[in-house]
Amino acid sequence: MLRILGKSSSINVRKVLWACTELGLAFEQEDWGSGYADVQSTYFKALNPNAMVPVLLDGDFVLWESNSILRYLANCYGGQALYPLEAQARARVDQWLDWQAADLNRAWGYAFMGLVRQSPYHQDTAQIAASLAAWNGFMRVLEGQLIQTQAYVAGASLSLADVAVGLSVNRWLETPFDRPQLPAVTAYCDRLSDRIGFQRYGRNGLP
Numbered sequence: 001m002l003r004i005l006g007k008s009s010s011i012n013v014r015k016v017l018w019a020c021t022e023l024g025l026a027f028e029q030e031d032w033g034s035g036y037a038d039v040q041s042t043y044f045k046a047l048n049p050n051a052m053v054p055v056l057l058d059g060d061f062v063l064w065e066s067n068s069i070l071r072y073l074a075n076c077y078g079g080q081a082l083y084p085l086e087a088q089a090r091a092r093v094d095q096w097l098d099w100q101a102a103d104l105n106r107a108w109g110y111a112f113m114g115l116v117r118q119s120p121y122h123q124d125t126a127q128i129a130a131s132l133a134a135w136n137g138f139m140r141v142l143e144g145q146l147i148q149t150q151a152y153v154a155g156a157s158l159s160l161a162d163v164a165v166g167l168s169v170n171r172w173l174e175t176p177f178d179r180p181q182l183p184a185v186t187a188y189c190d191r192l193s194d195r196i197g198f199q200r201y202g203r204n205g206l207p
């Protein structure tokens with residue numbers, strides 16, 4: 001049985017939970033991370049020296065880094081529909097997975113910590129505004145892509161990229177600020193909401 005270490009309120013853990021659901025995989029989830037079991041413990045840091053969730057245990061095999069876990073699960077457990085073998089189709093999925101982990105994730109960091117987590121260290125209004133502007137800029141890039149595909153991020157069918165990007169879209173929609181209207185992004189979120197995995201894990205781990 002796969003073990004997933006990480007609390008379901010974590011966006012990166014929810015990627016893995018949703019991917020397992022898409023792949024029809026049974027798993028055991030353990031609540032690790034702030035507010036739960038201690039990721040600074042010797043046991044946990046031997047699994048992931050970064051002291052972050054998620055961590056996947058597949059027998060003796062240990063893997064951290066959420067998007068790498070998505071790729072591993074698809075590669076190992078018949079996920080060719082989510083992560084195509086053909087080089088260019090696979091590269092398109094990788095492009096959006098890497099974009100989510102690097103550009104999009106970096107853009108929202110300050111604003112999310114300040115507005116949602118209410119961190120006292122992230123209350124500089126100019127930096128919040130800069131973070132929101134960068135975040136919206138990347139979301140406009142996503143809007144353009146979804147206008148082209150009229151379906152999912154990497155094309156006509158759901159892929160691993162939608163797991164990472166879909167959860168990010170939920171984060172953007174749930175963060176309290178004056179958002180620009182992005183109709184293709186809104187329609188995309190509605191499309192994802194038909195999926196049981198997104199219903200279970202897409203909305204901050206809540207039903």
Ligand SMILES: N[C@@H](CCC(=O)N[C@@H](CS)C(=O)NCC(=O)O)C(=O)O
Pocket residue numbers: 010011012013032033034039051052053054064065066067
């Ligand atoms: N790049 C990592 C980032 C993981 C990450 O930032 N995890 C956060 C939760 S979303 C975490 O472990 N925070 C520390 C904690 O909750 O104790 C990934 O994608 O897996």
